[in-house]
Amino acid sequence: MFCLILKKRVLVLSIVGLLLAVGILAGVLAVKSVYSPKPTYTIVIDAGHGGEDGGAVGKTTNVKESYLNLQYALCLQKMCSDFGINVVMTRSDMNGLYSNAAKNKKKSEMKKREEIIKKANADMVISIHMNSFPLRSSKGAQVFYGKGNKSGQFLAESVTSMLSQNMDNARESAKVGDYYILNCTKKPAILVECGFLSNPEEEKLLQSEEYIHSMCYSIMCGILMYYEV
Ligand SMILES: [Zn+2]
Structure with missing residues (x-):
């Protein structure tokens, strides 16, 4: 019992x-x-130039812009992926995006970048470049957005404010830039000129691990700020 x-x-x-x-x-x-959980955004990270088109070249070290753009793009890709953002790269190696048969390779590669952005149904586009100017004293990191693209302007301002907080050489304001990559989409799109390869000091700085990391971290913080994450 x-x-x-x-x-x-x-x-x-x-x-x-x-x-x-x-x-x-x-x-x-x-x-x-x-x-x-936060919604998953898809961003396209675009490493400028590639293949035969090396972009600007550093006078002291002969480093190619296309190589540096890729290093920054890969670093940013890792940071964003680790944060749960879906990343599509326009290129992940040193090859050009143009068709070898194309008469106008520049036009062919820009069309390819546009195609990748459209196919990815990107929520945002971040294009990475290194600046160059005949006046060797020109320096600083700066963010550009397409004319009339309000969301692009807002993103450019978010990234600029994070760059200003973290980098000594950040330019104070974002600027309108007439670039194909910015004009080919209505989504928020920015082009980040990480510094001047034509400036001997920045040529060295642009190749340092610490600078690459700080720059990419600032860009990512700007992206998260845009999304209010
Ligand atoms: Zn460039």
Whole structure:
């Protein structure tokens, strides 16, 4: 008899335990639905130039812009992916995006970049470049956006404010830039000139791991600020 009562008690306790577990699980799920995971954004990271088109070249070290653009793009890709952002790259190696048969290779590669942006259904485009100017004293990192693209301007301002916080050489304001990559989409798109390869000091700086990391970190913070994450 005692054994039967004990068994009943165990059964009652088991049911109470099960109900409690279900209750806790329901509570956890309810909390999760309130704090739903952040939506997944797709951003296109565009490393400028590539292949025969090396872009600007550093006078002291002969480093090619196309190579540096790729290093920054890969670093930014890793940071954004680690944060759960879906990243599509226009290029992940040193090859050009143009068709070898194309008469106008520049036009062919820009069309290819546009195609990748459209195919990815990108929520945002970040193009990476290094600046160059005949006046060797010109320096600083600067962000450009397409004329009339309000969301692009807002993104450019977000990234600029993060660059200003983290980098000594950041230019104070974002600027309108007439670039194909910015004009080919209505989505927020920016072109980041990370610094001047024509400036001997910045040529060295642009190749340092620390600078690359700080620059990409600032760009990512600007992206997150734009999305209010
Ligand atoms: Zn360039």
